[in-house]
Amino acid sequence: MRIGAVPAMLNPLYTERELEYQINDAEAKMAITLDLLLPRMQTLKTKTGIGPIVTCHINDYLPFPKKQLFPYAKKGMYRKIDPQPEVFEFMDLIQGYPDTPVRNEAQWDGIAVLLYTGGTTGVSKGVMLTQSNLSSNVQQFAAGFHDVKVGQGLMFIFPFFHSAGHLCMHLSLWMGLEDVLIPRPEPPILAELIKSAKPTFIGAVPTIYVGLLALEKFRKMDLSFIGGFVSGAAPLPIEIIEQLKRLTGSSMLEVYGLTETTPVVTATPWRGKIKVGTVGVPVCNTDMKIVDVETGEKEMPPGEAGELCFKGPQVMKGYYKKPEETAMVLKDGWLYTGDIGVMDEDGYLSIVDRKKDVIIAGGFNVYPMEIDEILFEHPKVFEACTIGVPDSYRGETVKAYIVVKPGQTLTAEEITAFCKERMSPYKVPKLIEFIDELPKSAVGKILRRELRDLDKKKRETHQA
Numbered sequence: 414m415r416i417g418a419v420p421a422m423l424n425p426l427y428t429e430r431e432l433e434y435q436i437n438d439a440e441a442k443m444a445i446t447l448d449l450l451l452p453r454m455q456t457l458k459t460k461t462g463i464g465p466i467v468t469c470h471i472n473d474y475l476p477f478p479k480k481q482l483f484p485y486a487k488k489g490m491y492r493k494i495d496p497q498p499e500v501f502e503f504m505d506l507i508q509g510y511p512d513t514p515v516r517n518e519a520q521w522d523g524i525a526v527l528l529y530t531g532g533t534t535g536v537s538k539g540v541m542l543t544q545s546n547l548s549s550n551v552q553q554f555a556a557g558f559h560d561v562k563v564g565q566g567l568m569f570i571f572p573f574f575h576s577a578g579h580l581c582m583h584l585s586l587w588m589g590l591e592d593v594l595i596p597r598p599e600p601p602i603l604a605e606l607i608k609s610a611k612p613t614f615i616g617a618v619p620t621i622y623v624g625l626l627a628l629e630k631f632r633k634m635d636l637s638f639i640g641g642f643v644s645g646a647a648p649l650p651i652e653i654i655e656q657l658k659r660l661t662g663s664s665m666l667e668v669y670g671l672t673e674t675t676p677v678v679t680a681t682p683w684r685g686k687i688k689v690g691t692v693g694v695p696v697c698n699t700d701m702k703i704v705d706v707e708t709g710e711k712e713m714p715p716g717e718a719g720e721l722c723f724k725g726p727q728v729m730k731g732y733y734k735k736p737e738e739t740a741m742v743l744k745d746g747w748l749y750t751g752d753i754g755v756m757d758e759d760g761y762l763s764i765v766d767r768k769k770d771v772i773i774a775g776g777f778n779v780y781p782m783e784i785d786e787i788l789f790e791h792p793k794v795f796e797a798c799t800i801g802v803p804d805s806y807r808g809e810t811v812k813a814y815i816v817v818k819p820g821q822t823l824t825a826e827e828i829t830a831f832c833k834e835r836m837s838p839y840k841v842p843k844l845i846e847f848i849d850e851l852p853k854s855a856v857g858k859i860l861r862r863e864l865r866d867l868d869k870k871k872r873e874t875h876q877a
Contacts, residue, residue: 416515419527420527421526422527424529425450431537435529435539436463437460438734439539440462442464443466443467447471451492465499468503470503470504471487472491473503520544521545524543525544526547527539527542527733528579539734540733543730547583549725551580551583551587554696555588558588559683559684561588561614565612566590567592567613569617570616570856572856577616577646580676593610598617599624603621604625604630607634607639608634611638612639613640614639614642614643616642616643616644618644620859626656627818636661637661642661643666644666645667646857648690652789666680667680667691669693669762669764675727679696680692680693681694682694691757691761691762694759694762695723696725698725700723700724703720703755705720706753716756719754720749720754720768721754723748723750751767752766752768753768764782765780766780766781766782770801770861772811773808774801774804774807774809777839779811779840781798781801781861783840784811785797785799787835791827794815794816794823795816796815796851800814800861801865802844811842811843812842812868813828815828816849816851828842829845
């Protein structure tokens with residue numbers, strides 16, 4: 414970034430087809446990758462404009478003798494790189510040049526990074542974030558942590574190709590924090606790492622917290638060293654907030670944001686007034702308005718739902734090579750998020766749903782997130798996700814996918830009875846399907862779109 418080059422961060426879990434699309438879309442000329450992924454990158458090199466490939470080893474910066482023993486102790490995590498054209502090892506390049514600082518070619522309003530949207534709503538797009546965007550959002554987020562001290566540990570369970578992980582990386586540098594890196598975001602591994610690293614702050618998506626709390630080992634740990642939690646990407650069930658509070662006595666900072674906003678635009682005030690079920694208020698230097706869904710022009714008063722719009726220094730420059738898509742969401746400096754929200758009389762924001770996810774059943778608007786929250790209150794439900802499916806009579810009807818807690822049994826009739834006591838009749842799921850696992854993104858966000866695709870395939874198979 415200092416030399417003016419633009420990194421395009423890629424998700425290694427993507428399919429070859431997805432990676433090929435993003436590499437070509439970004440017009441990448443060079444790849445920097447882990448040694449284990451070299452064969453994959455060499456295949457992609459033949460289908461893209463990639464030239465040189467720089468490989469890195471996990472043990473590059475380990476101290477003696479761990480660095481020397483690593484290839485033998487962790488054979489599945491190390492790959493020897495044989496000499497070959499246009500393939501270089503990172504440490505060889507570093508050691509071959511003087512350590513004098515390079516000239517700073519970065520421009521304040523120039524593109525600093527391309528972060529691709531997760532594709533949860535369709536084909537991923539390259540979000541152009543500027544140096545100004547990155548610097549501004551780090552300072553906006555840091556401004557909320559009044560009592561953070563240099564050297565404290567920060568464990569944000571997000572990969573660096575995700576906007577939240579990217580923010581965490583820069584936040585640690587800005588605030589002088591120790592960034593605890595995660596090998597694999599699996600609850601048993603995380604529990605051990607939390608025990609050994611003792612981070613002061615932990616940030617994750619709700620599914621990570623659900624998984625940790627399901628572990629008896631985690632619930633019995635001494636967690637007094639934790640000073641606070643951060644949650645984002647999806648609403649955090651009240652039950653989870655209360656459990657974490659009982660275990661640690663620490664507060665939960667709920668944030669809301671998008672890749673297009675670098676990502677944070679709202680947050681609950683740190684050690685301030687907490688309103689459960691909200692994602693706080695706009696961070697400093699950020700304007701927010703809520704407009705009607707139909708025209709996008711009428712501003713909605715407190716208490717009424719509408720599309721969320723934001724203006725601030727963290728709002729993206731646009732989508733790379735996609736002027737039409739950019740014009741659809743950026744209007745007069747305002748980013749139209751496509752999310753539905755409600756602001757209360759104190760300015761606290763509650764996320765209702767994605768505009769595209771709203772179910773219109775018999776003329777009524779049904780918000781899936783609201784149903785998910787209620788389903789999660791059932792003592793036997795581990796995870797739940799609601800979608801709208803076609804219905805010849807109602808237009809759409811409500812279908813719930815449910816993961817049952819280990820060792821428990823649950824019936825559709827029990828779920829229906831539970832819902833009827835807690836919501837209006839038109840919101841009660843008419844279809845209920847039990848599933849072993851919900852589809853999730855690389856950061857653990859439940860992919861509602863994939864459930865819609867799954868239901869569509871089942872209906873098409875049944876009709877055939």
